[in-house]
Amino acid sequence: MPNRIWLRRAGDLAAIAVPTLIFAFAPSFEGNTLLLVNMMVYVALAQGVNVIYGFTGYLPFGYVGFFGAGAYGTYIAVAHLHVGALVAVILGGLFSVVVAIILIPLLRLQGAYFAIASLAAALVLSALIGNPDLKSITNGPYGADLSKIYSVNGSYYAGVVLVAFALIVVVFLQRSRFGLSLRAIRADQTSASMAGINVVLMRSIAWLLSAAIAGFAGAVYAWALSVFYPDAVFATTISLFAIVFALFGGVGSTLGPVIGAVVLYEVYNSIGVSQPQYFQLIYGALIVAVAMFLPGGLASLVGPRWRQWVTKRFGRNPGEPLPAGDV
């Protein structure tokens, strides 16, 4: 039924355009652009976790490694290659993809093994980059200075593009054959492989996409901060926040992680900055509650009702992709 297909296309377009446009025009309502940049960075990171965890089932505790790699890739590009801001941000994101290629063997591990191994890899990367012996390349623990390319507007709109990029990737996964393959692998690896899906290749591509999102997020963050230290871009809390935001919003959905990130980052901003321990208490308890009682996150409250309404209004569509599995 053409109606149904057009409705879905319009919905996908809106899912990409609405959050992007809201962020594009947000500076007219909110004067604190650094706050907005942080929020966009976390929206992207939550989507990055969504890509790798929501579609393949790998929970990366060390996700921050890609973020830090993106930030430092940008610094290295500016300090040693003397390139302009945009090229530096792109190289930063690509540096993170290179790191992800090196770490592909981690995908041989599963579950908690993978989660903790990825954390170990991020800590190794952080210790490498912050090592005083590598001062000539990364400036070690003494911090990276990007003031040469500083630009409030530039970094802000790079953040808007970042949000759009993350959303496009997720919508692509929701609708494409590739995304369907990933979900098939997640549901049953053996059967998927029997059906002719190249399990290793598909997974690796999802891993690289997820790393690219985190890498660009790190690059944008670095550009906006201008001066930063290894501890700031490799903080374990960045991984934790991204995972919590994604789970709270609902992994496997398109807009869940966006809403999760915006809502929880707002909560963090109002109480977490001055009293981080209370925010940690809230999100810790929230995660236990979500895992026990609402495994699909916020999105599972809305999603089924929306689908029901569409079905009632426009009729059933046999081509509807499989709903994402629960957490």
Place this chain on the structure above:
Amino acid sequence: MPRIMFLYALIAGILLGFFYALMSLGLNLGFGVLQVVNIAHGDIVVLGAYIAYELSSKAHLNPLLGMLLAVPPAVILGLLIYYAIAPALGKSADPEMLSLILFFGISQVIEALETVVFGNNQKTISASSFGSGPVHILGQAIPREYVLAALVSIPVIALVFYYLYRSRLGLATRALMSSRDDAMAVGINVGRTSAISFGIALGLAASAGALSNFILGGTNPTQGVDITTTAFAVIIIGALGSPAGTLVGGLVYGLTFQFAQTYAPSWANLVPYLLLLIVMLVKPTGLVGKRVRYA
């Protein structure tokens, strides 16, 4: 001179190895019975450290007595956590991922509560109640804390081995660790045995806390993640689900760390994580393990 450095690293590494084995034993026990990696393990170690600290600084108890008193609350906490999450895990289609996320949340809650109750500052217990100055072993001046940690860890580890290999409940626990279904089939009360083992696992973690105060140079709430990762490295190096493997893992870890610190100090912090990655990717069964067990 290099010979002397070598001897120092060897002795200090072995002594610390026993401490690391104790610190990780609980994580392995909990994994063995529940097939769950307790991400909150490190936070329980920190909790034990705080209890010992409070008892020694406020009530002027010997830190080792504080160590004993830290165990019962941790055991009770273990039982509570087990009974709170076991029904949900039993019903879940993917209990492994659910438990990972649940323990991740629990870990954050414990860490936050530790910050609220004990504050953010680094707390240290003075080891002066055990005498001062280094201990001389084979002509090497070894920090007194290292010797103390080993002297305390060895009997506690021995006690756990005695429990596992000589008591009836220990036998049931080991049966459960090797096959949950078979254990159930021969009439072992799986729920109760798991609960008790999980309680003991957390008790062990808390007991290591009193010592971590000396060995890790103090206690603060954010240490939990590092301790969990280190303990995970130790039990992976040994073998998941094998208590004897943990002892091997602890010693390998202690020695590697000491040698790295002696010969390449600026890279020593990388050791636990590199070791973890290498063992996981090259020999996921661990050094003494016979088969792969998926978490």
